[in-house]
Amino acid sequence: MSLELRDIRxxxxxxxxxxxVSLQVEEGALHGLLxxxxxxxxxxxxxLSGFIEADAGQVILNGRHLEMSSPRDAITAGIGMxxxxxxxxxxxxxxDNFVLGSPNxxxxxxxxxxxxxxxxxxxxxxxTAPARxxxxxxxxxxxxxxxxxxxxxxxxxxxxxxxxxxxQQALLFETLRTLAAQGxxxxxxxxxxxxxxxxxxxxxxxxxxxxxxxxxxPAPMDQLVEMMFGRPLEVTGRKPGGPGEIALELTDVxxxxxxxxxxxxxxxxxxxxxxxxAGLEGSGQRTLLRTCAGLIEPKSGSVRAxxxxxxxxxxxxxxxxxxxxxxxxRLEEGLIRGVTITEHFLLAGEQTGPIIDWAEARRRxxxxxxxxxxxxxxxxxxxxxxxxxxxRLLLALMPDDVAVLLMEHPTRGLDLASADxxxxxxxxxxxxxxxxVFSSADxxxxxxxxxxxxxxxxxxxxxxxxxxSTDSERLAHLIGGRDVA
Amino acid sequence: xxxxxxxxxxTAAPLVYATVGETIAEKAGVINLSLDGSILLSAMTxxxxxxxTGSVMLGFLAAMLVSMVIAALIAFASIELxxxxxxxxxxxxxxAAELSSFLGRPYVGVRGTSxxxxxxxxxxxxxxxxxxxxxxxxxxxxxxxxxxxxxxFIFRTKRGLELQGIGERPEAAFARGIPVNRMRxxxxxxxxxxxxxxxxxxxxxxxxxxxENLTLxxxxxxxxxxxxxxxxxxxxxxxCYLFGALQVLALKLQPVSAFQGVSQILPILxxxxxxxxxxxxxxxxxxxxxERHPRWRRLLSSEPPAGIGRVFERE
Numbered sequence: 133m134s135l136e137l138r139d140i141r142x143x144x145x146x147x148x149x150x151x152x153v154s155l156q157v158e159e160g161a162l163h164g165l166l167x168x169x170x171x172x173x174x175x176x177x178x179x180l181s182g183f184i185e186a187d188a189g190q191v192i193l194n195g196r197h198l199e200m201s202s203p204r205d206a207i208t209a210g211i212g213m214x215x216x217x218x219x220x221x222x223x224x225x226x227x228d229n230f231v232l233g234s235p236n237x238x239x240x241x242x243x244x245x246x247x248x249x250x251x252x253x254x255x256x257x258x259x260t261a262p263a264r265x266x267x268x269x270x271x272x273x274x275x276x277x278x279x280x281x282x283x284x285x286x287x288x289x290x291x292x293x294x295x296x297x298x299x300q301q302a303l304l305f306e307t308l309r310t311l312a313a314q315g316x317x318x319x320x321x322x323x324x325x326x327x328x329x330x331x332x333x334x335x336x337x338x339x340x341x342x343x344x345x346x347x348x349x350p351a352p353m354d355q356l357v358e359m360m361f362g363r364p365l366e367v368t369g370r371k372p373g374g375p376g377e378i379a380l381e382l383t384d385v386x387x388x389x390x391x392x393x394x395x396x397x398x399x400x401x402x403x404x405x406x407x408x409x410a411g412l413e414g415s416g417q418r419t420l421l422r423t424c425a426g427l428i429e430p431k432s433g434s435v436r437a438x439x440x441x442x443x444x445x446x447x448x449x450x451x452x453x454x455x456x457x458x459x460x461x462r463l464e465e466g467l468i469r470g471v472t473i474t475e476h477f478l479l480a481g482e483q484t485g486p487i488i489d490w491a492e493a494r495r496r497x498x499x500x501x502x503x504x505x506x507x508x509x510x511x512x513x514x515x516x517x518x519x520x521x522x523x524r525l526l527l528a529l530m531p532d533d534v535a536v537l538l539m540e541h542p543t544r545g546l547d548l549a550s551a552d553x554x555x556x557x558x559x560x561x562x563x564x565x566x567x568x569v570f571s572s573a574d575x576x577x578x579x580x581x582x583x584x585x586x587x588x589x590x591x592x593x594x595x596x597x598x599x600x601s602t603d604s605e606r607l608a609h610l611i612g613g614r615d616v617a
Numbered sequence: 618x619x620x621x622x623x624x625x626x627x628t629a630a631p632l633v634y635a636t637v638g639e640t641i642a643e644k645a646g647v648i649n650l651s652l653d654g655s656i657l658l659s660a661m662t663x664x665x666x667x668x669x670t671g672s673v674m675l676g677f678l679a680a681m682l683v684s685m686v687i688a689a690l691i692a693f694a695s696i697e698l699x700x701x702x703x704x705x706x707x708x709x710x711x712x713a714a715e716l717s718s719f720l721g722r723p724y725v726g727v728r729g730t731s732x733x734x735x736x737x738x739x740x741x742x743x744x745x746x747x748x749x750x751x752x753x754x755x756x757x758x759x760x761x762x763x764x765x766x767x768x769x770f771i772f773r774t775k776r777g778l779e780l781q782g783i784g785e786r787p788e789a790a791f792a793r794g795i796p797v798n799r800m801r802x803x804x805x806x807x808x809x810x811x812x813x814x815x816x817x818x819x820x821x822x823x824x825x826x827x828x829e830n831l832t833l834x835x836x837x838x839x840x841x842x843x844x845x846x847x848x849x850x851x852x853x854x855x856x857c858y859l860f861g862a863l864q865v866l867a868l869k870l871q872p873v874s875a876f877q878g879v880s881q882i883l884p885i886l887x888x889x890x891x892x893x894x895x896x897x898x899x900x901x902x903x904x905x906x907x908e909r910h911p912r913w914r915r916l917l918s919s920e921p922p923a924g925i926g927r928v929f930e931r932e
Contacts, residue, residue, distance in 0.1 A: 183792060184931055204794025219789035221782055223920060232782050233793025237775055 133159035133194055135286055135317050140189035142175055149175040150186070151341040157319060162312045164332035164349070165321045168360055168547030169518055172341040173321045174216070177288045180319075181213035182206030193286070212279030213288040218271040220263045227259040230278050242281075249277045253307045267413065269300030276307065286317040293327055294545060297412045298575065298608045305331050323547045325356055326576065361549055376403035377438070379567040380424060380455065380536045385433035389419040392591040397433070399586065399596075401536065401567045406558075408578040408599065409571035410611055411588030417571035418460075420588075421538045424569065425457035426450035438535065454535035460544060462522040467514035473497050473525065474510045480529040504528040505553070520550030527557050534561065539570040543577060555581060575604040575611075589613045619748040621865060627753055629861030630760040631656075631818035631832075635839040636846065636853040637767045638811025642688065644771060644848055645804035646784035646924045649691050650706025652812060653836025654713030655684040659816025661721035664827040668729040673821055677756075680817035681810045687713060688809025692802045695928060702926050710836070717829075724827045732756045732822040756818040763811060767850045780804060784922030787929035797929045815839070838891060845895035848922060859894060863887035 137155040141148070149172045157163045167173050179186045182200040191198045193209060200206050206213075220229050231242045243259050250257055255273040263271060272292055279287060289308070293301050308331065312318045322328050328335050329349060337344045337359040344359045358364050381400040387393060394416055401407050409417040422428045424435065426447040434443045437453045450457075459465040467476065474497040478488060481496075497510040506524045508517050517525060523546060530537075542558065543551035559581075562568055572578050578585055582599040587610045595610050609615070635652060642649045649655070659680035667676030687709055694705040735758075737751040750761075771777040780800070782790040787797045819832045838860060846853030867883045870876050876883060906913065 181792075202794060202796070203792045207794065213792070215792070219786065219792045221785045221789055222923070223785065224778075224781070228778055231775070232778050233790070233795055 133285065133315065133317060136190075136192040137176070137180060138190040138192065140176060140179055140191075141187045142179060142184065143187060148341045150179070150189075153189075153338070153341070153343045155336055155343060156346075157317050159315050159317050160312055161317075161334055162308060162332045163317070163319050164328035164335035165319055165338065166323070166325065166328050166335050166356065166360060167338035168323050168549060169520060169545070171323075171338040171360075173323075173338055174290055176338070177213060177290055177319065177321055180206070180286075181211055181288055183213070207279070207282050207284065210283055210285035211288070212282065212284030212286070214272060214275050214279065214290065214292060216291045216294060218268065218275045220266075220271050220274060222264040223262055225260050225262055226257050226266070226274060229263050229274060230259075230281075234278075234282060245281055246274075246277055249280055253277075253310065254303060267296070267300070268294075269296035269304070272296065272300075272304065273307075280311075284316075286319070287311060288319045288321065290321045291323070291545075292320070293322065293324065295413065295573070297573065297611070299412075299612050325353065325360070325548065329353070329356075357548070360547075376565060379403045379405075379438060380569075381436045382424070383434045383436070385423065385435065386431045387419055387423050387428055388431055389422070389428055392416045392419045394419055394423070395592060397593060399593075401569055403535070403565040403567050404562055405583050406562060406568045406570070406581055408582030408585045409569065409588065410575070410578050410585050410607060411571075411594070412611060413573065415588035416591045416593075417588050418540060419591075421457065421540060421569065421571060424450075424536070425455060425538050427457070454531075454533060455538070456530055456534050456536070457538040458526055458530075458540065458542070460540035462519065462526060463515055466526050467522060469515045470513055472511050472513055473501065473506070473508060476514065476525065476529060500528045504557075519545040520547060520553075523550065523554055527554065532564075534566050537561065537566055537568045537570075539568065541572055542570050543572075543574070551577075575607050579604060579607065587611060619745055621869075622749045623752065625858060625861040625865050626749060627757050628823060628864055629857040630753075630757045631815040631823055632835065632839055632842070632857040632860060633760040633764055633854050634811045634818060635815035635836065636842050636857055637763050637850050638808040638815070639839060639843045640808075640846070640848055640850050640853055641767060641771070641780070641811070642805045642808030643843060643925055644780055644784045644922055645801050645808075646787060646922055646927065646929075647692055647695060647801050647805045647808075648702045648706060648926050649688055649805060649808060649812070650703055650840065651687050651691060651709040651713060651836075652839050653832075653834065654710035654717070655687050655809065655812045656816040656819065656832050656836045656839075657717040657830070658687070658713040659684045659813040660820035660824075660832050661717040661724070661816075661827055663813075663817030664729055664820035665721065665724050667821060668724055668727060671730060673730055673732055676821055677814060677817045681813035684813030684816065685806050685809040688805045688812070689802070692805040696798050696801060699928050699930075714830075714833075721827050721829065725829065726826070729821070729826060731825055732818075754822050756814075756822045759814065760818070763814075764850055764854050771850065781922065784924050787924045787927070791929065791931070801929075834888060838888060841892065841895060844921070847920070856891075856895065860887060860891045863890050 135157045137153065140150045140153045142150040153176055165173050178184045180191060182203040182205050185201060191200065198209050227239060227243050230246050231239055236242060246257055255277065257274065292304060308318050308320065320328065320332055332349055334346065334348055336346050337356065339360060339362060347356065354364060378400050379402055383398050385397045386395050392414065409420065411417055419428065423430055426442065426445060426449060429444050434441060436442060437455060440453060442449055442453060463469060474493050477497045477500060478493050494510045501508065501510065504524045504527065506521050508521055514522065543554055546554065558568060579599055579602065585597045585599050585602065586593055587595040587597065595615065635656060639649060639652060662683045663676040663680030666679040667673050690709060691702060691705055694700040695702045732754040734754050741747040741751040771780060779790065779795050783795060783797050783800050791797045820827050824831055842853050842856035846856050864887045867886050871880055871883055
């Protein structure tokens with residue numbers, strides 16, 4: 133079995149998302165598709181899975197030209213795609229999700245098949261549970277089994293590791309290796325070099341809508357980085373520095389946040405210190421950050437910043453104590469849809485009087501855009517920016533004199549260059565005495581930048597570690613609730 | 618007592634058609650906000666057609682056609698022109714309502730034919746229930762059928778699951794090979810047909826005749842019942858019968874001397890009380906009850922289809 137994409141072209145308005153991309157994949161190989169955000173990977177894969185129609189180009193499977201005008205044509209031909217955000221129906225039951233759109237009508241048989249195929253990979257499903265109660269990883273598992281059941285011989289995975297735990301990622305990679313060994317074509321789309329390197333046998337690198345080249349793996353990291361970005365890239369590490377005074381202190385804090393409750397939590401962060409919060413999604417990291425930000429009121433205990441008691445004082449008091457919070461939902465909680473960059477700076481800035489001086493506002497916004505190298509204009513709306521640029525904008529919106537910066541997933545969904553830029557900025561702030569508390573699912577990020585790592589498990593603090601004397605293996609075990617050391 | 622309940626069932630029948638129709642359209646993700654105007658214009662058309670041709674059947678067909686055209690317009694404006702469904706629905710409401718006044722002028726106050734009455738043999742002899750459910754005009758039985766058929770279709774068939782999928786997450790439905798926009802046309806128009814029947818059921822059955830603004834505000838009540846009915850046809854039907862009961866109550870109170878001073882506001886009281894009741898039904902308590910009893914979850918959940926009112930595009 134072999135799959136070939138020949139000279140695929142697709143434009144969105146003035147943007148050439150795919151500018152003559154060709155790709156060849158043989159069966160039994162795990163094929164990576166690597167490139168930074170906006171390189172055209174997703175567009176190419178959506179063309180391959182019939183989700184969008186290319187302006188020009190051919191898809192050839194086993195020497196046969198495929199004419200595809202919808203995902204149904206693709207799956208009939210044996211091509212299935214797992215989208216970045218798994219396309220499940222959240223209120224529907226697992227079984228409903230499984231049978232929806234399939235030609236097979238018998239629900240009992242379908243349920244049995246779901247269990248049987250799933251069991252082969254170590255997945256288990258509660259057929260009557262609503263899909264909403266599943267983790268992102270379990271939703272992916274459901275989709276993978278569904279595509280296999282529908283007869284997929286080519287499986288495309290678009291950034292499947294976003295938002296899943298380390299354990300689920302290990303299970304996913306295991307599954308993909310098994311599938312490739314069974315003779316399927318597996319295409320793994322990612323902007324994360326390490327993942328492609330760990331999983332794939334061969335990789336095609338894309339840059340600005342074009343395929344730059346194919347490489348057999350393992351290959352030198354530098355070579356791949358240069359192909360991705362067109363230039364070598366240096367990853368900034370953390371220089372250890374002496375922490376200063378206590379910036380934020382929690383004493384015996386108890387919080388009840390619907391699903392998660394934290395009990396008797398005491399911790400402190402000093403100026404110039406970085407604390408990483410590790411753990412499975414929903415283990416309490418978010419609750420802690422939101423408590424520190426004053427968005428959740430603790431039931432008991434105290435929150436103090438620089439000697440001032442902030443317990444139960446609310447978000448705005450925290451802000452005036454220079455405690456800032458950047459949530460994971462950049463567009464949902466951080467920025468405002470439909471509001472331009474200039475207007476964002478106006479809203480975030482100091483009040484200067486009742487009348488807006490637009491020329492001045494635009495000039496200042498433009499200055500900030502250049503200073504933070506944000507790709508966009510002063511009139512771009514928040515949602516028109518890419519994920520990396522949204523994060524840059526959020527950082528640009530923050531005043532310079534932040535005492536404590538609380539961040540959720542600072543680099544989630546960002547490509548290497550943007551992630552490195554973000555951390556450069558953050559480290560500059562830390563050197564200027566800011567304390568940072570951040571949560572992340574990326575173990576390397578936690579280990580590289582933190583001074584201390586707080587591991588959460590099941591809604592409580594499981595372990596506090598010195599980041600310098602820990603490795604990713606130990607951290608992964610701790611996140612899964614096992615203390616092996 | 619039996620007679621009163623039977624009256625309630627008969628009074629609510631047109632609303633049942635309208636809410637079932639609207640539920641189907643909204644489940645598919647299209648809000649047909651034109652209900653109030655559609656019902657008025659259909660009521661007028663249905664009555665006029667029957668008056669001219671003498672055929673009740675033709676009257677109903679004409680009424681369905683009118684509301685189907687309006688529904689198709691909304692689907693077209695939303696899907697092809699990418700206009701806001703709320704805006705286009707509101708404009709069509711006003712247009713259809715004015716049209717019904719203008720075109721219906723010759724038929725005001727004339728006597729026409731109405732829907733035939735039919736006692737269901739045997740079943741109508743059941744004590745109590747027979748009188749309440751099986752001694753009605755034909756259009757009332759139709760409302761039972763529409764309700765049962767909609768419930769079975771939406772929740773018990775494969776196509777019904779697809780219908781819910783289209784309204785919940787159109788991208789996911791599309792990825793599963795369902796022609797989302799074509800299906801949205803289909804279900805919006807089917808919903809429109811039921812709204813048309815609702816109009817004709819008013820002018821040819823419940824209200825016997827046509828006058829200006831005959832069914833004014835019933836469309837809005839139907840829309841509210843759909844929302845607070847949690848997009849579940851059976852729960853919405855309960856709302857319809859409750860509203861029917863309030864109407865009948867207001868009617869019975871009119872001759873009571875104690876209410877003489879306020880007789881002017883009695884006819885609008887059901888609308889106010891209905892909104893009030895629906896707010897109570899919408900309280901958090903209901904949701905929590907549903908979470909404790911999974912069996913009841915679907916009936917009690919008040920979650921709108923997530924893709925409602927949203928245009929689906931393939932990028």
